[in-house]
Amino acid sequence: MTIASSTELICFLLLGVGVVLGSIGVVLLENIVYSAFLLGGVFLSVAGLYLLLNASFVAAAQVLVYVGAVNVLILFAIMLVNKKEDLKVIKSLRLRRILSGGVCFGLLFLLVRVVITTNWSLPGPVAIGEAATERIGEHLFTDYLLPFELASVLLLMAMIGAIVLARKDVVYLESTPESDLKQGLIEQAQPTLLADKPTNS
Amino acid sequence: MFALQGYDAFLGFLLISAAVPVLALVTNKILAPQSRSGERVLTYESGMEPIGGAWIQFNIRYYMFALVFVIFDVETVFLYPWAVAFHRLGLLAFIEALIFIAILVVALAYAWRKGALEWS
Numbered sequence: 001m002t003i004a005s006s007t008e009l010i011c012f013l014l015l016g017v018g019v020v021l022g023s024i025g026v027v028l029l030e031n032i033v034y035s036a037f038l039l040g041g042v043f044l045s046v047a048g049l050y051l052l053l054n055a056s057f058v059a060a061a062q063v064l065v066y067v068g069a070v071n072v073l074i075l076f077a078i079m080l081v082n083k084k085e086d087l088k089v090i091k092s093l094r095l096r097r098i099l100s101g102g103v104c105f106g107l108l109f110l111l112v113r114v115v116i117t118t119n120w121s122l123p124g125p126v127a128i129g130e131a132a133t134e135r136i137g138e139h140l141f142t143d144y145l146l147p148f149e150l151a152s153v154l155l156l157m158a159m160i161g162a163i164v165l166a167r168k169d170v171v172y173l174e175s176t177p178e179s180d181l182k183q184g185l186i187e188q189a190q191p192t193l194l195a196d197k198p199t200n201s
Numbered sequence: 202m203f204a205l206q207g208y209d210a211f212l213g214f215l216l217i218s219a220a221v222p223v224l225a226l227v228t229n230k231i232l233a234p235q236s237r238s239g240e241r242v243l244t245y246e247s248g249m250e251p252i253g254g255a256w257i258q259f260n261i262r263y264y265m266f267a268l269v270f271v272i273f274d275v276e277t278v279f280l281y282p283w284a285v286a287f288h289r290l291g292l293l294a295f296i297e298a299l300i301f302i303a304i305l306v307v308a309l310a311y312a313w314r315k316g317a318l319e320w321s
Contacts, residue, residue, distance in 0.1 A: 008203045011212070054204050061278045069271040076267040079259040129205045130285065137286025140279075141294040149297070151279060152304040155272050159308040162268040163317050166261060 012052055018045035032078055040071040054128040057136055265317045269309075276305050 022042035026035045043066040050059035090096065127135050140148050243251065283290070283298050312318055 004203065007212075051205070051208070052203055056205060057282065060281065064274055064278050069274045072267055073271060076259075076264050080261055080264060081258070133282050134286040134289060137282030137284075138289065140282055141286075141290050141297055145297060148279065149301060149304075152276070152301045155275060156304055156308040156311075159269065159272045160311055163265070163312055163315050166265050166268070167315060167317070 008052060011048070015045045015048045015052070018042070019049070033075075036071065036074050036078055039074065040067050043067045043071060055132065056129050057133040262320065269312055269317060272308060273305070276302075 019042055022038045022045060025038045026042065029035050029038065043062060047059045047062040047067070050056075050062055126132075245251070279301065280298065283294065287294075
């Protein structure tokens with residue numbers, strides 16, 4: 001075993017341990033902020049695994065989209081949630097656990113089946129690294145041009161939808177002058193932010 | 202088999218940068234005096250006294266900025282292969298990318314017009 005291959009094995013083992021422990025922590029930790037940051041760590045480890053598989057573009061996209069965008073959205077969603085909720089006893093917990101366990105093991109079974117039955121060897125020379133990114137660019141601008149342009153329309157729709165949904169309460173905020181007074185240096189808790197406008201004001 | 206070039210330096214950078222916060226916290230733990238009272242436990246030792254806990258509901262307007270950021274983050278992912286393969290693609294690809302950006306400029310103009318980029 002050469003130095004390069006043993007380094008690769010060590011990197012793979014570290015990243016694999018990071019992914020497994022991180023995802024267990026995401027599920028089991030009680031503080032959801034810790035869970036969100038651990039999820040970012042899991043995404044970064046998965047990006048490292050892509051890098052080990054010579055897929056540098058996929059790794060970059062993973063970091064940009066999942067760590068940069070999805071995880072930021074999750075963290076912002078946590079910031080918008082008001083308080084720590086007291087954990088209540090859920091009825092029929094055992095049934096729920098059995099059902100969710102069944103769904104998870106079904107998905108695992110399907111994934112393992114896909115891994116076993118797929119023929120992973122590719123015909124011909126495989127482009128890696130920068131050459132693979134170039135080939136993706138060529139495909140994107142020739143035979144996948146319509147999906148590429150449709151993606152921008154989809155992003156436009158997502159932006160307009162988000163603004164339309166999030167603007168509702170801003171109108172309410174502007175209509176009540178006392179709420180502006182509360183907007184000091186410290187952002188105050190405003191539990192009525194998404195509620196209807198009170199009738200007595 | 203790992204075949205990408207130049208990632209040994211990246212690995213070294215990653216290890217050193219991972220060691221920086223650990224070393225900073227450990228040296229602080231060793232060297233700093235062990236007083237845990239009064240001003241020491243405050244978030245900021247000068248300035249305003251913090252009121253209440255840290256777990257508060259933030260204003261929903263922060264979410265608007267996050268959403269606008271996400272849209273243009275995803276746009277970057279699409280433009281990345283175009284930039285790498287730019288010298289092999291022709292003028293047509295340049296125009297196609299301009300159309301792509303133009304559609305997203307419409308989104309930016311909409312956000313601007315609706316005041317999503319302002320704090321007010």
